[in-house]
Amino acid sequence: MKPRFDGRVALITGGGTGIGAATAARLRDEGAHVYVLGRRKAPLDAVARATGATALCADSADPVQVRDALARIIAHHGRLDVVVANAGGFGLGAIGDTTDEDWRLACRANLDTAFVITREALPMLLESRGAIVVVSSIAGLAAGPDAAGYVTVKHALIGLARSLARDYGRRGVRTNAVCPGWVRTEMADGEMQALMELRGIETLDEAYALATCDVPLERAAAPSEVASVIAFLASGDASYVNGAVVVADGGATIVDVPTLAFAGMGFP
Structure with a gap:
């Protein structure tokens, strides 16, 4: 079979570690030209050496740096087909323990990065009728303890993905969200x-x-297991999937929490 991303160009934010690095490896294996973008040069270079991706050192929440990165992609390949908005982190602590700086950092690392990269890439994705995958979390579906900033921005990322799907699906750009559990x-x-x-x-x-x-x-999960879900959503195999929230959590969010105390007792 022909690789699903043969000749396609993909950009992955937060591409230097974890899910981003695994997604770079998966898309490269399937024929894509992959760019990994992040603020830390060393892990990006390591992913580039391991996978054949191209490292772009930039802050994906900074519009000027993002435009420069996109200009490099277009100058080299003339197109962009896939954006994986994967950058994130921060936001731990209950509301009462969260400083203004902590809050801004959580918003910038998760929500601003996804907003800026998708907004700036939209003209290229509209031209290629491409795909966006927003990496949220099961924290975007339910609240864990002492993670108010993280929970809030991961919920917001699902709203961003749905808005993109609603507004640009009719123009050929599909957007979906992935919600991993523990990885x-x-x-x-x-x-x-x-x-x-x-x-x-x-x-x-x-x-x-x-x-x-x-x-x-x-x-x-292993990072590669989440990468396989991202690859599916970004590929033509998911050509009629738009605005979906795909949960990859081993079944964590289907558990009826009030019945946990009855586990092993044959509770109906």
Whole structure:
């Protein structure tokens, strides 16, 4: 079979680690010319060496830097077909513990990056009748503890994806959102370290096992598993999928929380 992205050009924000890096590898394997964009040069260069992607060091929340990055893509390839808005992070803490600076940082890292990159890329995507995939989280569907900024902006990203799908689907640009649960990334490892300290757990594997013990699949995802969902939504295989929110969480969000205490008792 012909690779699904043969001759296509893709741009991935937050492309230096985790889901972004895995998506770069997946799209490259399927024939795409891939650009990974982020603020940290070293991890971007490492992804470029490992996958054959092209590194673009820029802040995806800065319109001027984004326009310069897009101009480089167009100068080299003359087109852009896929944007994966994956940059994110920050926003931990309850509202009462969240400073103005913390709030602005969460909004900039997650929502502003997706808004700016999609807005600036739209003219190219309209020309190519391309696809946008916005990476949100199951925190965009339900609230975890002490993560007010993160929860708020991940909810907002779903609204952004739906607005893009509503306004530009009729003009040939499809937009969909992906909501991963726990994924074994550097960022999640950091959260597991906190859990290890809190619960006296000695290894990351034990921490992930505890964090996912009530997930039906009983494990966290590998970044490549989320990348495969992103690749599907960005491909022609999803040609009639627009405005969808695809949950990739091992079943975490289908669990009826009030019945957890009855697990193993045959509760109906």
